[in-house]
Amino acid sequence: xxxxxxxxxxxxxxxxxxxxxxxxxxxxxxxxxxxxxxxxxxxxxxxxxxxxxxxxxxxxxxxxxxxxxxxxxxxxxxxxxxxxxxxxxxxxxxxxxxxxxxxxxxxxxxxxxxxxxxxxxxxxxxxxxxxxxxxxxxxxxxxxxxxxxxxxxxxxxxxxxxxxxxxxxxxxxxxxxxxxxxxxxxxxxxxxxxxxxxxxxxxxxxxxxxxxxxxxxxxxxxxxxxxxxxxxxxxxxxxxxxxxxxxxxxxxxxxxxxxxxxxxxxxxxxxxxxxxxxxxxxxxxxx
Numbered sequence: 001x002x003x004x005x006x007x008x009x010x011x012x013x014x015x016x017x018x019x020x021x022x023x024x025x026x027x028x029x030x031x032x033x034x035x036x037x038x039x040x041x042x043x044x045x046x047x048x049x050x051x052x053x054x055x056x057x058x059x060x061x062x063x064x065x066x067x068x069x070x071x072x073x074x075x076x077x078x079x080x081x082x083x084x085x086x087x088x089x090x091x092x093x094x095x096x097x098x099x100x101x102x103x104x105x106x107x108x109x110x111x112x113x114x115x116x117x118x119x120x121x122x123x124x125x126x127x128x129x130x131x132x133x134x135x136x137x138x139x140x141x142x143x144x145x146x147x148x149x150x151x152x153x154x155x156x157x158x159x160x161x162x163x164x165x166x167x168x169x170x171x172x173x174x175x176x177x178x179x180x181x182x183x184x185x186x187x188x189x190x191x192x193x194x195x196x197x198x199x200x201x202x203x204x205x206x207x208x209x210x211x212x213x214x215x216x217x218x219x220x221x222x223x224x225x226x227x228x229x230x231x232x233x234x235x236x237x238x239x240x241x242x243x244x245x246x247x248x249x250x251x252x253x254x255x256x257x258x259x260x261x262x263x264x265x266x267x268x269x270x271x272x273x274x275x276x277x278x279x280x281x282x283x284x285x286x287x
Contacts (some may be wrong), residue, residue, distance in 0.1 A: 002022040007037065010037055010248045011037060014030060014033055014034060014037065017067050032133035036147070052268070076161075076168060076198055089180075092121040092122035093118075093127065095115065095117045095121065096118045096125075096127060096128055096131070097120035098129050099112075099114035099118060099132070100115040100131055101137055102135075103138075109135075109139065111134075111135040112132060112135040115131050115132040115135060118280075121131065124151070126156055130159070131150070132145075132168070133149040133165060134165070137149075137165055137169060138158055138261060144170045145169055146166060146169045146170075149163075149169070150166065153166065158189055158191060160189045160190075161192055161195045161198075163182045163185055163186045163199075164182070164183060164186045164195045164199050165185075166178075166182045166204055167179045167180075167199065167202050167203075170182065171205055174209070176210060179202065180193065180203065183199040183203045184203070186198075186199040187199045187200065193226075200220075200222045200223040200226060201220070201223040203229060204218075204220040204237075205236060208239065213240045213241075213244035217240045217244065219239060220240060221237065227259065229261070231257050231264045231267050233243060233259055234253050234254065234256050234260065234266070235254065235266050237275065238250040238253035238270065238273060238283075239273075241285050243283075243285070251277065252272060254270040254271070254274045257269075257270035258270040258274070
């Protein structure tokens with residue numbers, strides 16, 4: 001078979017020689033070959049396990065690199081804690097852990113594959129459905145993600161992270177009434193700091209899209225009070241001020257956003273917007 005691993009080829013070679021007519025001397029030779037193969041496999045497993053951990057550190061370092069403005073995204077950043085799963089005879093837990101690991105590494109398609117398999121083995125598991133929703137949402141498969149998060153909320157109405165993800169998806173699909181309903185519920189629940197922060201931010205975006213600028217500014221200010229490092233809130237606060245007719249307040253928001261973190265992609269966008277308006281340009285109405 002093309003591309004076969006050398007150790008697999010050695011295994012198959014030994015296996016082909018294990019016949020009932022095997023002589024005594026050959027039996028001993030094959031025994032030693034099997035022992036050597038087993039030790040070789042164990043050694044490579046240990047090396048690959050260590051390498052796997054080192055690859056994770058590469059991913060962490062990659063995540064720390066400054067993003068370009070083009071790479072900036074307003075989707076919630078996946079920071080879910082490692083799931084607590086219990087070994088099971090059908091193997092679903094293995095695929096849940098694999099899905100979580102791939103999500104953490106940014107391999108959203110690989111996570112979707114693993115979590116789909118987990119749900120085939122153990123249907124209606126809310127943990128798998130929530131993680132699968134994340135994987136699909138971060139690939140912009142909004143309809144599929146929405147279905148999974150709605151399943152989660154039917155079982156866990158107080159799951160604030162699932163609720164803000166539904167709110168975000170409804171925002172992207174321009175279903176503003178549902179977005180407001182879910183995001184407002186997440187704020188009332190107030191049982192997850194990250195969910196509360198993003199609920200305020202996304203409500204600001206909803207009202208900005210609806211050209212309700214005073215409401216939008218109010219939510220962006222609350223966002224920054226809760227999470228000053230969410231630099232995109234400065235950017236959007238500037239846009240809301242600008243479209244509301246207060247151009248100096250808009251410039252102040254963009255200056256503050258750039259000053260807060262000039263290496264952040266949204267900090268860079270704030271600087272780019274300042275340059276644009278100082279040259280007589282206008283912010284785009286599109287997000």
